[in-house]
Amino acid sequence: MNGNEFGRLFRVTTYGESHGDAMGVTISGCPAGVELSVDDVQAELDRRKPGQSMITTSRGEPDAVVINSGTLDGYTTGTPIGMVVQNKDARSGKYEPYVTAPRPSHGDFTYSAKFGTRNWGGGGRSSARETVNWVAAGAVAKQVLEQSEYDIEVKAHVNQIGDVEAPPVTFEEMLEHSEENDVRCAHPETAEKMMEVIEQYQTEGDSIGGSIYFEAQGVPRGLGAPRFDSFSARLGQAMMAVPAATAFEFGLGREAREWTGSDRNEDWEFDENDDPRPVGNKHGGIQGGITTGQPIYGEMTLHAPTSIPKKQRTVDWETGEEKEIQVVGRHDPVLPPRGVPVVEAMLYATILDFMLLSGRINPDRLDGQVGEYDTPYHPSSPDNE
Template structure:
């Protein structure tokens, strides 16, 4: 189960401390112009060591394309790519070989497969998401041709929450600060909260909000591949994600039906809705309004402090992990959320084209 998507399909490979991470994209149409600088920029937004509030592992994360692109355009053939690992400190994990870190995949991987790569979590490491960011960048380039744009930003860190809706924000400012919140005052308080967690050798979670604009009516399938269900599938497959909601989400349960219904109106540009509690999706199909959603990330499970656990022989013991880790995953997860949304939207865009042949 290392593949994602139906028509626009990514298969990823590699481990955190192996030779590299890579993937194969199948189903991308021919003729998509490939902007290598844009793809590398997306990887740079995800890479470690980019600021004082991220892990200090230093990786250039330069992508190398192996196939599927000729003279700057996709060929309709499989696109192979790889990013080589350069700065693994595998010895930092030698003391974890025989113990299970709390809230990690160590125990479940061991029980499922009978073995595991203890170096940085192996395949369960968030470093695997590099492949998703590359594929998502190409999906963004495809979607750009039809006017679909995707933005994500940090909405909450711990108890520090952005008090504005996305319509009130200038989303071009997302990358204007290291926490990727498009409101400068809130961003400073978020950074301070992350730095506090780091000083205490602890971690902090939060919420990333995603916004998709320019979506035409009709993306999504009516039953088992509803657009919001596939978005939820994509987001819940990201490391450390614990929740997904779209539109009014859980807050909508506090409203009455008459308050929550999105009334249709006729405008010069066609049928629209007065409100958008539906989050741009009705009956699993896009209705032409903005799609917006929230993704909840837990505090990262790796703490640089002593914790109780058990070893592979089921003996109780203590661990004191070493290594270089983020005190908060959110700033580097923004491009991952965007990438997964792009993969879903590109997939459904191509499905719709097939259905209309």
């Protein structure tokens, strides 16, 4: 199976299944000299882990991460970073009825059709549990960017659940309010209405979809390349890889179909440094696939969780029978609240990859120096005996 790696220089390779022994990620291309601790990664994983509230799955996973390579004395060494999260509360037995009877709208049949086999416990590799690896990698990318000379900051929040949509909020409001409620909506009044909607569908044994708004500030101009390596294309790949993603947009997004060229086009002016800049930012910080230096913003849509306790119909390809099933398990009634740290992680990883490709951050050493011995060889060290 291919498709388990993301990035060009900041390369993230993941492994693991939902009900396997562990989830894991290897990161190649992280510069040496980045201060990195387990706590830095764990803080992000805690935002994504299950069991946070009544509107998330009750699966009891602590998602405790172990960094087993690529760091020494709290700093990255430039070698591959390996991280592992053990699965502690896997219960594959509940999925035995679906070995040859695919659950509606899951990857059960398509995986079996392609590979002739699959790990059927909890969806295996197709499960959204795999995003624990992405968040761990994003935490590393976040540390690199925060410790660089660039003031890059990323934030996201849930801007819609069902037909309940939050009004536009500022970046500062997202920073201040998005972690204050279980929905992770930066508009408190709307968050309360979203909770009511989620609880209603949860009571009915159903689920509901929603969307996540994201924004990145401080990203320099000039990141990206034409066509297939454009910043928007690569960011779209990152966002659309998120399980349950059905749409990605930036700037005006789908609203652009309603705008005339004269309304959407933005004039140019000189900034405080006498550099050209667009007047406004309807393009979402990207023009011609290359960043403008303005805030990058957009939205991604997640469909309703497909594992629901309502009765549904399927077929058993082994017996040839049609039958009614009821998916029993521990599943989220809505995905965007736990999807916020996933979206942020993929945005951090995408930005860092382009920063390394552009040479703005040294791929080898965060301090930008090359070819100097900073750590002397100690012949008396037990490791050298």
